[in-house]
Amino acid sequence: MSQELASAPSHRRLWPDMGLVGLAGLLVFGLAYFNLSEISTRHVTAPLWPANAILIAVMSRLRPGRWALTLGLGLAAMVAASLLRGTAMPLALTLPLANVVDALLCVAGLRWAGTLPPDLRRLKDAGAFLVFGGLAAPLAAGLIAATARQLTGSGHFLQNLFDWWAARGLGTLVFTPALLALTPARLVRLITPRRRWWALGLATALAVFLAAVFLQTRYPALFTIMPLLMLITFYLGLTGGALAILATTLAALYATLRGLGPFSLVRGDAAAQMTFLQVFLLFGVVTVVAVAVLVEREQRSQRERMRLRDELIESERRFRAWADNASDVVAYSGLDGAFLYLSPSVERLLGYTPAELVGQSIEAIIHPDDLRAATRAIRARVSAPRESERPPVVYRVITKTGALLWVEARPELLLDPESGEPAGVSDIVSDITARREIAASLSAAKEAAEAATRAKTDFLANMSHEIRTPLTAILGFSSLLENLDTLSEEARRYVRRIVAGGRVLLSVVNDILDFSKLEAGQVHLDPAPFDPQEFVRSTAELIAPQIESKGLSFALALSPGLPSSLIGDSTRLRQILLNLLNNAVKFTAKGGVTLSADYDPGSGELRLVVADTGTGIPSDKLDQLFERFSQVDGSISRHYGGTGLGLAICKSLLDLMAGRIMVASEVGRGTRFEVHVPAPQEQAAAPRIGLPPLAAPAQEEPGGDAPAADPTPAEEGGAAPVRILVVDDVAENRELVRLLLDFMGHEVEEAAGGEEACRLAQAERFDLILMDMQMPRVDGLAASRRIRASGGPNAATPILAFTANVLGEQVEQCLAAGMNDHISKPILADELTAKVRQWMSPAAGAEAAAPGD
Amino acid sequence: MDRRAPSPLVLLVDDDELIGELLVLALSGAGYEVERARDGVQALKWLTGRQPQLMILDLGLPLLDGLSVLAALQQRRAIRGPATADFPILVLSARQSTEDARRAMALGAARHMVKPFEVPRLLAVVSELLDAQASAPGCDGPKARG
Numbered sequence: 001m002s003q004e005l006a007s008a009p010s011h012r013r014l015w016p017d018m019g020l021v022g023l024a025g026l027l028v029f030g031l032a033y034f035n036l037s038e039i040s041t042r043h044v045t046a047p048l049w050p051a052n053a054i055l056i057a058v059m060s061r062l063r064p065g066r067w068a069l070t071l072g073l074g075l076a077a078m079v080a081a082s083l084l085r086g087t088a089m090p091l092a093l094t095l096p097l098a099n100v101v102d103a104l105l106c107v108a109g110l111r112w113a114g115t116l117p118p119d120l121r122r123l124k125d126a127g128a129f130l131v132f133g134g135l136a137a138p139l140a141a142g143l144i145a146a147t148a149r150q151l152t153g154s155g156h157f158l159q160n161l162f163d164w165w166a167a168r169g170l171g172t173l174v175f176t177p178a179l180l181a182l183t184p185a186r187l188v189r190l191i192t193p194r195r196r197w198w199a200l201g202l203a204t205a206l207a208v209f210l211a212a213v214f215l216q217t218r219y220p221a222l223f224t225i226m227p228l229l230m231l232i233t234f235y236l237g238l239t240g241g242a243l244a245i246l247a248t249t250l251a252a253l254y255a256t257l258r259g260l261g262p263f264s265l266v267r268g269d270a271a272a273q274m275t276f277l278q279v280f281l282l283f284g285v286v287t288v289v290a291v292a293v294l295v296e297r298e299q300r301s302q303r304e305r306m307r308l309r310d311e312l313i314e315s316e317r318r319f320r321a322w323a324d325n326a327s328d329v330v331a332y333s334g335l336d337g338a339f340l341y342l343s344p345s346v347e348r349l350l351g352y353t354p355a356e357l358v359g360q361s362i363e364a365i366i367h368p369d370d371l372r373a374a375t376r377a378i379r380a381r382v383s384a385p386r387e388s389e390r391p392p393v394v395y396r397v398i399t400k401t402g403a404l405l406w407v408e409a410r411p412e413l414l415l416d417p418e419s420g421e422p423a424g425v426s427d428i429v430s431d432i433t434a435r436r437e438i439a440a441s442l443s444a445a446k447e448a449a450e451a452a453t454r455a456k457t458d459f460l461a462n463m464s465h466e467i468r469t470p471l472t473a474i475l476g477f478s479s480l481l482e483n484l485d486t487l488s489e490e491a492r493r494y495v496r497r498i499v500a501g502g503r504v505l506l507s508v509v510n511d512i513l514d515f516s517k518l519e520a521g522q523v524h525l526d527p528a529p530f531d532p533q534e535f536v537r538s539t540a541e542l543i544a545p546q547i548e549s550k551g552l553s554f555a556l557a558l559s560p561g562l563p564s565s566l567i568g569d570s571t572r573l574r575q576i577l578l579n580l581l582n583n584a585v586k587f588t589a590k591g592g593v594t595l596s597a598d599y600d601p602g603s604g605e606l607r608l609v610v611a612d613t614g615t616g617i618p619s620d621k622l623d624q625l626f627e628r629f630s631q632v633d634g635s636i637s638r639h640y641g642g643t644g645l646g647l648a649i650c651k652s653l654l655d656l657m658a659g660r661i662m663v664a665s666e667v668g669r670g671t672r673f674e675v676h677v678p679a680p681q682e683q684a685a686a687p688r689i690g691l692p693p694l695a696a697p698a699q700e701e702p703g704g705d706a707p708a709a710d711p712t713p714a715e716e717g718g719a720a721p722v723r724i725l726v727v728d729d730v731a732e733n734r735e736l737v738r739l740l741l742d743f744m745g746h747e748v749e750e751a752a753g754g755e756e757a758c759r760l761a762q763a764e765r766f767d768l769i770l771m772d773m774q775m776p777r778v779d780g781l782a783a784s785r786r787i788r789a790s791g792g793p794n795a796a797t798p799i800l801a802f803t804a805n806v807l808g809e810q811v812e813q814c815l816a817a818g819m820n821d822h823i824s825k826p827i828l829a830d831e832l833t834a835k836v837r838q839w840m841s842p843a844a845g846a847e848a849a850a851p852g853d
Numbered sequence: 854m855d856r857r858a859p860s861p862l863v864l865l866v867d868d869d870e871l872i873g874e875l876l877v878l879a880l881s882g883a884g885y886e887v888e889r890a891r892d893g894v895q896a897l898k899w900l901t902g903r904q905p906q907l908m909i910l911d912l913g914l915p916l917l918d919g920l921s922v923l924a925a926l927q928q929r930r931a932i933r934g935p936a937t938a939d940f941p942i943l944v945l946s947a948r949q950s951t952e953d954a955r956r957a958m959a960l961g962a963a964r965h966m967v968k969p970f971e972v973p974r975l976l977a978v979v980s981e982l983l984d985a986q987a988s989a990p991g992c993d994g995p996k997a998r999g
Binding site: 461465468469470471472473474475476477479480502506526571719720721736739740742743744745746827828829830832833836837 | 869871872875876878879882894897898900901913916917918920921922923924925926927928929931932933937947948951955960967968969970971972973
């Protein structure tokens with residue numbers, strides 16, 4: 001990563017790079033020349049070789065593509081310096097080559113470790129730098145150099161190796177950090193206002209100490225330098241430390257070469273002094289780097305702490321702002337349920353301040369009746385996974401003033417961020433009292449509206465019934481009158497008007513009733529098989545007279561693809577189609593009406609199209625066409641009549657059938673209605689359900705196709721006449737029951753009271769006893785008990801009670817008294833025959849024998 | 854209209870005087886002999902002794918409603934044999950209720966019509982039912998054409 005950062009800009013900046021390389025070459029030449037002249041004159045090898053550090057520092061900043069150039073230039077500079085210094089040829093080439101190898105290995109090693117350029121404040125970088133720059137690379141270079149010298153016969157191999165290694169390693173360690181630090185950006189950091197005086201003071205102190213230590217030879221005060229280096233590194237960072245070590249190195253070298261300073265006190269030759277100096281510098285470098293690493297670590301962790309603190313403060317501030325201003329109450333409680341925090345809004349809600357409630361639990365505020373359920377709900381909610389559907393918990397709370405409020409709580413389990421263990425519960429509580437009140441009043445209003453709709457529909461149904469009967473008379477007598485031979489033509493015309501008016505009135509009544517029922521959801525479809533061709537033809541026939549009388553043409557287009565049998569409510573479908581046809585005829589003055597029918601087997605839809613050449617409908621009115629009481633123009637109802645409910649009824653019916661109605665129209669050109677209604681084809685094997693169309697003649701006596709509500713008619717197996725005792729104190733009731741049973745063919749005996757019934761039951765056997773409940777003296781219950789207890793011929797005869805009250809209690813009394821069943825009053829032949837049949841079946845006898853089981 | 858000799862006897866069961874009168878007029882005008890019953894009990898009493906060629910039955914009757922009359926007739930046929938109530942029944946109702954119609958048909962009615970009816974249409978239906986009855990073989994209960 002680091003080499004990418006370093007190489008990316010250098011790739012673009014060719015000339016600055018070249019400048020850097022050239023500078024490095026010049027410096028290397030100068031340093032090599034100086035090293036060779038000043039140092040090598042007195043020692044076999046130089047104690048410190050900074051030229052390699054220059055190459056390393058420069059290569060650290062360049063991408064690897066430029067290394068070859070840098071190394072080549074460095075090699076040339078060093079060879080030139082060697083030659084100028086009069087070094088013999090093989091060595092003048094091999095020793096610079098060894099130096100170049102040192103620089104290359106160091107940079108390559110750092111790159112391999114991913115630490116190029118090295119940031120020595122990091123432990124990893126510093127370690128890699130020490131290993132490659134101070135150890136491996138110089139050792140390798142030393143091997144080359146020592147071998148070369150060995151071959152030329154100059155000096156001891158191991159001594160040469162050590163000297164080389166120490167000089168190159170130390171040169172790299174001492175100079176590279178300083179050179180890397182010598183960038184404008186880093187130097188500027190030393191003179192920031194905060195550090196400026198420190199930097200100046202410490203630099204001065206270092207100068208004073210260095211002078212004091214190295215410009216005298218009496219007192220070896222070398223130890224004073226180390227703490228100063230640490231102090232400088234501590235306050236001024238690695239940059240300051242690197243510069244300080246550089247200054248110390250130069251001062252020590254200068255002094256030692258001139259026979260001054262503590263190293264001059266070392267006993268032994270110059271080489272020994274130099275070795276000691278090298279050791280000192282090595283420790284200096286290690287100390288500076290170690291302190292830099294520590295300081296950096298400390299600073300980084302402090303920066304991290306600061307950042308965390310800032311984040312924490314910010315999030316706390318945000319949370320407070322939210323919690324303190326929320327209208328909902330935010331609460332935290334511990335695992336024991338005691339509140340640890342409540343937002344100030346709790347006072348608005350409950351009248352208690354947060355302080356009053358902290359330490360208390362929900363029990364302090366919840367309505368006692370809701371405590372158990374709420375606790376259970378809270379537990380269920382917090383233990384359910386967060387992604388699951390978790391309803392909020394609703395309960396009542398009691399405010400400080402004693403008022404009752406409904407609240408909705410959304411408790412969540414708080415987990416300890418470290419251990420992941422439950423640590424408490426957070427909760428957001430909102431006041432839903434008003435919402436509940438609105439909901440309650442809404443649902444009450446809805447119920448009231450529905451009840452009103454039902455009442456209206458029932459009323460309309462009754463009214464319609466009441467209107468139909470006299471209307472029947474009006475239309476019927478008019479029709480008789482119309483056909484009277486003696487009627488004058490004028491009178492006949494008037495009668496026709498009456499008939500027409502009556503018919504309109506009838507259709508109005510029908511429309512209103514239909515719509516009202518549709519609105520109340522009381523219309524139920526009655527799907528049955530029908531022949532679509534027959535259906536369309538017969539419907540068209542109904543409209544034919546009107547079409548004829550208006551002199552319009554009529555075209556019927558039946559698709560050959562129409563199936564022979566479909567399932568649908570043909571009565572309601574006919575109503576829709578008639579409505580559309582009626583409209584078409586009504587609004588068409590000349591031209592004609594077309595009716596076409598088609599079937600789409602893909603969607604299973606019957607498609608009916610009614611098109612006319614009438615007045616048409618303006619496009620802006622098409623939308624409201626299917627709304628109730630809408631006619632395109634108010635004047636139309638005056639001109640054409642009608643309630644305006646027709647299309648609304650069609651639409652509602654089609655909605656019920658899951659069908660659609662579409663309209664296209666052009667004013668003056670005509671209108672086209674298209675109806676799509678799902679109508680599955682009848683499966684050949686499927687049994688016929690429901691009734692045949694009402695207009696068709698009835699089928700055979702109903703057998704298997706009777707509705708489920710009706711018991712199987714008796715014709716099936718034939719029924720036998722039975723002897724029945726009818727007990728009722730009211731003569732009319734007896735008479736009615738007797739008439740019915742007689743008429744059916746049963747044999748009937750009558751008893752006018754409980755006593756008479758018991759007497760008759762004791763005397764002869766009956767197949768069935770029908771007994772009224774309420775009778776004077778001995779009532780139905782008592783009589784039944786007596787008959788059961790008597791052990792007479794009817795002890796096991798089924799006894800059915802007549803009762804006006806079919807509610808549970810009385811029925812239970814009947815059963816307890818030994819009766820078997822009941823028949824409701826007023827008596828309906830339907831139920832009577834069904835019950836008689838039921839109890840006269842062979843299985844019923846056994847049941848009756850063990851009454852009141 | 855098909856003239857029969859003697860005139861077919863129609864039992865008309867309807868409690869409404871206006872409609873009763875209307876139907877009596879219309880039916881007798883068409884050549885039928887008409888007897889009237891004004892409630893279900895009267896109808897059953899009338900039917901106990903004899904049979905009409907056809908019965909027109911209103912469903913909304915006092916004392917015993919039309920469906921009960923149908924049920925009683927059905928039970929009578931079951932117990933006493935089909936011949937004891939062997940005539941077609943045309944049911945009239947003022948309610949546009951498919952449920953009423955369904956039950957009436959299940960109880961043996963031959964046809965259901967909703968009031969108000971068109972007199973000519975009613976007469977046509979009556980004639981049709983009588984024709985069907987006449988062409989039906991024997992006494993096999995009220996017969997309808999499939």
